[in-house]
Amino acid sequence: MKAKTRRTIIKLVIVVVVLGAVVGVVGWYKLFRKVPVYYASAEDHFKYGSVGAEEPTGVPYLIWLVLPRMFPEKLPGPGGYTALGAAWEEGQELPIGFTKMTIGFPRVAVNCAACHTTTVRATPKDKPMMFLGGPSSRFMPQAYLRFLFACGSDPRFNSDNVLKEIDRIYKLSWLDRALYRYVLIPQTKRTLIKQQTEDYTWMNSRPDWGPGRTDMNPFQLVVMKLPDNHTIGSTDIMAIWNQRAHEGFLRHSDGLNSTLIEPVLSAALAAGATRDSLDVEGLKRVNQWLLDLPPAKYPYFVDQNLTSSGNEIYNRECASCHAFGGARTGKIIPIEEVQTDRHRMDHWPQSAADAFNKYAEKYPWGFHNFRSSNGYVALALDGVWARAPYLHNGSVPTLADLLVPVEQRPKLFVRGYDVYDQERVGFVSSGADAEKSGFRYDTAVIGNSNQGHLWGTTLSPEDKKALIEFLKTL
């Protein structure tokens, strides 16, 4: 009897171990197996490569696919993810800036390119030209988050309904179906609700970012989980091309860092990666590629008769702060002098810089160069034509508008329309078409002021015209 019992126990143990091993291996394979994606070209890597956000904050691919079909009313308009202003190349599976990586199952996250790709069209019927490394004037990172959150908290977001939609586009195996039903869909819902109700609640008490802008608050509140200092970090997305020429310049509009790699790595954290998931090698590759990425060349007519006189005016009025080699280019202009909206600068106190410098001490790539400043950086103007709207908060739609006194700048205008205004140099910011697809930017909203930067506003109309013509060529 004893022997028989022992044999039975041994058999049971073997069965349990084997079953456990099978479940473990299958579970690992289906949920955690990491299949890195390598893009041979650095450009493709920039557009579609991972920054390491898929594991902590990626959305299961099939769920990501069906959400716009299940909840089209939660997007700003028709067009799936293009309604969020994403630049999407013909033939490509995902919009630029969206990454797909299999960690157990395919997951979708974002990378640098989602915000840092400019789209430009000559007329509303044209398809957009795309300029990598330029600021997107259309992408709405906040609307993307809000879309996902709204989906996650909708009672219709449940396994039955999501699977019903997935069944319309993909034939899942019974195992994958079970995983989606019992693990992935409920887990995705939980994660989105957690993000909405814990990580991003501050968003609801700040002005809307609108297209082409972001708020710096995620660095402090989501990445580092610092206490809310109740500041407003609204900022225009910046150009990140041509970085070799920017060597030694301060980065971000308020110059919060003096290196390139630290802003690159920290932006990836804000985009959803964590210290442990960050793809440091991949980001170094991006960093390297950005050094020699050429600024976008103006694609429309330039009146060569005006550019040489424009160049003279530029040398006289702008170059000392804005030309490569200018005495103050890439340096801080104190707030008292530039007089632009101060909220973005106030948003980043020394305490935030200190916290960031400690944040990744134990990692080989840790941060050391974050700082606080008392003004805004005088940026080099390479590709400035594509960087509209202007000023750090994107409060002035065109160069022509920037060259007039503050009272004459538009108080209300439309952002997020990428049809180009060749006359005023910037994007079309008024009219029925723009209003239909854009965001109403109100300069009276906190953080949105269009004040300051009065240089050039007293030039004669001819001089302004010539100067603007020259600025197209930068």
Added chain:
Amino acid sequence: MKDYEPPTPVEIRERKRIKIILLIILVILIAIAAYLYWAFNPNRPVDYADIQEHFKYGSIGSEPANGIPYWIFKVLPDMFPEKLGGKGYAALGFIEEPGKDLPIGFSKRRVIVDRVGLNCAVCHTGTLRDNANSQPRVIVGMPANRLQLENYIRFLSACALDPRFTADNVMTAIAARTRLGPIEKFIYRSAVPLTREALIEQGSRLSFVNTRPDWGPGRVDTFNPYKAIQFHWPMEGDQSIGTSDYPSIWNQRPREGMQLHWDGNNTSVEERNKSAALGAGVTPATIDLDRLKRIEDWLLDFKAPAYPYPVNETVAAKGEALYKQHCSACHDFGSALVGTVTPIGKISTDPERLDSYTYTLAVNQNLMYAGYPWRFSHFRKTNGYANMPLDGIWLRAPYLHNGSVPTLRDLLEPPDQRPKEFYRGYNVFDQKNVGFVANLAADGGENFFKYDTTLRGNNNGGHIYGTTLSAEDKDAIVEYMKKL
């Protein structure tokens, strides 16, 4: 081991008997399962050995997601005859061949119960008559010149919304035609509300078509329903009109790599086919690739039928020279411009169809069949209309992408002299002008569709090539084109 006692003979017999009983039960269970599988197969299409039969009646996989239970499909005209003018499905331009259970373009597949879906032939098989008294010949691969797809959608919606569409009434109507078994009865009863809901949803998603000019026979809006059905985009703000003529689908091999669809938005024959299959109701999960492939392979070299009426060879020879001079560069296989897009500013035909297909739609189509190796990657936004090869052009009337010019001869007239109004849907051939007779409002008790070229999307302007030739030269070109 000491505890072990050998079984007595009685016990052995007893165990044997239990084993036999268990075996019998098992066999019965297997038999029941086999019967149920046979009777209520989760997925079994009807197959046809002959390829043309397969094309006309075979399944491409539209039934599982978008099929209508067979008997419901059959009894709808019985239940709501007034919605079809008492003429059954033929009123919608579907072609009913003698001895066939379903109209051409309808396939059958058992998905628990038999369901009916659409296939390629519904839009790509037409009919032709020599005169008002002759019988129609069915020509596969030609545009479905009489099909009123929009009215079919409207009919289904109207049935679903009709308070008489109840399980009781449907079961009564079915009982008048056949005797269902008890299981089938049960399934059908529960299928009625599901069918109603699916049809109401489809009708509501497509309700935007009612704010546009009618498609009429032989036309469809291809890409706007795509936006609504595949992507569920809200259509309130989209005023575009994509209504266009059905194309012929023969002779696909030389078309590979050309810019396909009217606006040339895709260069892959395979992708274009899979996209068209979505229009017939397949989903990426239900598409029957093997059965579709059979059709695709056949269409590669399936040739347009030769012109069956007399041709004046002398005039045609003169026409050939003129054709070579004025038409070949854009329209002949092997020419430089065939299968490429002529910009809208140059071709100047109605721009609505072009504008209805947007960059936004093109990039979203990149997600069709996502997760499969055949995910779409060839859709592009273009800026004009593609130069089509003209094989079998005599059967492809009315002409231009929107079917706005009834005959070839009319197309060779300057736009202001082309017919401003004409009738579509008649299938008697006009041998003189090459096209279908288009000046009759009604015949044989059937009213035809009045095509108004002044409506949005229906403009008959543009493509002015050859319009300045002499009448004699134009006649000659038309004579030659019969032979293409």
